[in-house]
Amino acid sequence: MIVNFAERAHNHNWSLDPIIRSLLDVDFYKLLMLQFIWKHFPSARVTFTTVNRTSQVRLGDMILREELVQQLEHVRRLRFGRSELVWLAGNTFYGVRGIFEPAFIEWLAEDFRLPDYDVSVRDGQFVLTFEGRWTETTLWELYSLSILTELKTRAMLKHRGELALDILYARAKSRLWSKMERLRGVPGLKIADFGTRRRHSFLWQEYVVKAMRDTLGECFTGTSNTFLAYKHDLEAIGTNAHEIPMALAAMADDESSLRHAQYRMLELWQETYAGALLIMLPDTFGTTQFLDGAPEWVANWTGQRVDSKDPFVAGDEYIAWLEKHGRDPRKKLLIASDGLDVDDILALHAYFAGTIQNGARPYEFRSAADFQDAARWTPERRLRFSAGWGTLLTNDFRDCDPESNRDFDPISLVCKVASVNGRPAVKLSDNYAKSLGPASEVARYRRIFGTAGMANVPAIV
């Protein structure tokens, strides 16, 4: 083998191995929300802040500040590429062309800039704060999460020799394949990759997404990662997130409009988008109160995403609510996206997407064979079900490290809107452990929205 001198020298010359290679390397729902914000709230100002809920993993001790700054600076220098923008403008998303309007594409091309950031370390954790126009700040969420998570990965990789690294990835690939084998051939299954924000690394997410595509065929509905969708001709998946109701609630001038903010968001959203993009996320201030107080027209929405409630409970609650409003649940979609792994996906699919016979329980459904056993399961759905598979798809390296510690376990890192126009933003969620905001504000919101249907579950990922 003749040495490739140029390549070898280039590899030693690398000043930066960028984590974010394109501004499209972001969840697709952020772009839908960005256009929404650009249309409806162009002058709102926000701050976003990172929080590592896995506080025992001291990122501040593991990652060099200068490495972090280099990666953040690299993202700030990126611009949307011409081909990327042509694709955004011309591609079909959820079966519709022209979802992004020309003026928005023009704004992305000409005016979009990421604002500056502040880096500090508190209790061994990096606290990244982003302040500026909501339109310019919002995308930092994904870039900052991907950067912090991958820098942690790289810090751990640094301490391993070549054999240990080889075994680490061999085991992670074997693990991934075992998961694919259990999912392959399950009739009617629908799964999307939702794992950008807590991925092991960009390249690993790309590997996983390609493996999903090659293995699961039609069952793999796409990826939330816009860059991977662009690069590999996949469907871009996602609709909206908590930041919009949180921001609208923070901007509310009185208790009545605060209470209404969660529905006001839906009104504005359906002015902007239609059809499959009408997926609500009712848990921002508690799902039960959301459904109880929802205007009749909310039942026209296409589905809901469950992000903090036990999805079996949330699905049953949604079915009952739809039936109360005279809608057919079998035409509605439930997307679960909270810390799923194969067991959960198969059990939820069994529970909602079919009829279970002979007293079987959904958790007994472990593989395609179980679903093909007509005596136990028939694909007569109660609700359309789709899995948004995140961290445990793109970052399941638990027990893969041959040095036998937990360095590669995923952590629960978030970057959330902290204030809007100078007022604190709050999320209650259906899980007390996932609430966000200053304690006094959380208490005030709880007085307003109540705590019906909320529970306390450790947030793992």
Add this chain to the structure above:
Amino acid sequence: MIVNFAERAHNHNWSLDPIIRSLLDVDFYKLLMLQFIWKHFPSARVTFTTVNRTSQVRLGDMILREELVQQLEHVRRLRFGRSELVWLAGNTFYGVRGIFEPAFIEWLAEDFRLPDYDVSVRDGQFVLTFEGRWTETTLWELYSLSILTELKTRAMLKHRGELALDILYARAKSRLWSKMERLRGVPGLKIADFGTRRRHSFLWQEYVVKAMRDTLGECFTGTSNTFLAYKHDLEAIGTNAHEIPMALAAMADDESSLRHAQYRMLELWQETYAGALLIMLPDTFGTTQFLDGAPEWVANWTGQRVDSKDPFVAGDEYIAWLEKHGRDPRKKLLIASDGLDVDDILALHAYFAGTIQNGARPYEFRSAADFQDAARWTPERRLRFSAGWGTLLTNDFRDCDPESNRDFDPISLVCKVASVNGRPAVKLSDNYAKSLGPASEVARYRRIFGTAGMANVPAIV
């Protein structure tokens, strides 16, 4: 990434990806035996023939004859390299320098040539036949086995896409690592790689051997592969094989010298080699008759290799025989080399290399922790034990193929001396399934040597 045009073009230009890259890519015992043959039987003529005992795997249907011929031709064109010969002459083997005498090295350099071969297909199997001087023919055994085995691997690899190949190797690496983890840290364990002849491929054997070296430290005593020992500064391991007693027996002119051939081989061997190289292989015509009839001086030998008898039984038989002859078994070495895997290695090590307490059984010893539990096991050896780990070290791809069939399972392929100076060669072995030779000759040998201590066990690898 700039395309390396030269490399890409070269990769498409390859006329041959050679399986045998060096004439040293051969079991070390073949070289010891070659010098022995060169000294004592320079004019003997032999034939070697391949037999695939896994007859349901039809190599003749899987491998193109022209591919096989190309690889065989490539080996015939190889010569021992100058650096390789300097190493053979100057290196220390088993602690002794100058094991290979200058005239032999000179002969390897100047006169050694592999004779021609015959390729035919019978019942879907390639039958390779090598005929010529014993000195020139003997090394074909290893080259032909490595070539047929790797060509089978390549034929199977051809049908897989990139992802399937990646998963195949990820799983094989995970499997290998699980084995290493169970062996790592077991006190006093001694293991050598004996896997050349049935390896998945040369590069895989090299990977495995380097992983063993890096993981097991002192417990890894070396490799039977001379080229890998040379390339990676490892100990070359091995002493002698069945072909010598088989050949001496075939050359015997009467029943008395036939009966004595197995000891005559030892007499000649100890004229040639000493110390650690005095490892006998008593099962050629049955271990029990060998020990019963052995002259007193045979008990001076350093140890024995067990290749076809249950090694627990063979070890106990050896200990009893040594004690009968007034020798201390704790100074003698038992090498097991027949289809071992981790379970066997740990159990045999527990059984022979330590004292088992509290009624524990050797098969309960599964990991380093078991050996470190002083209440169960103390390293007070009954016999020195060493494992010669072959096929299930270098070719354990069982269930690793994501396409879920058994294409990568190892097969039981042998290449054995079939005749010597025109007379058929016979092996009885302690396992009826491993006997070799024409039925009438096997029957004649059985009449002479008896069948004491023989059993019928399926030969898996």
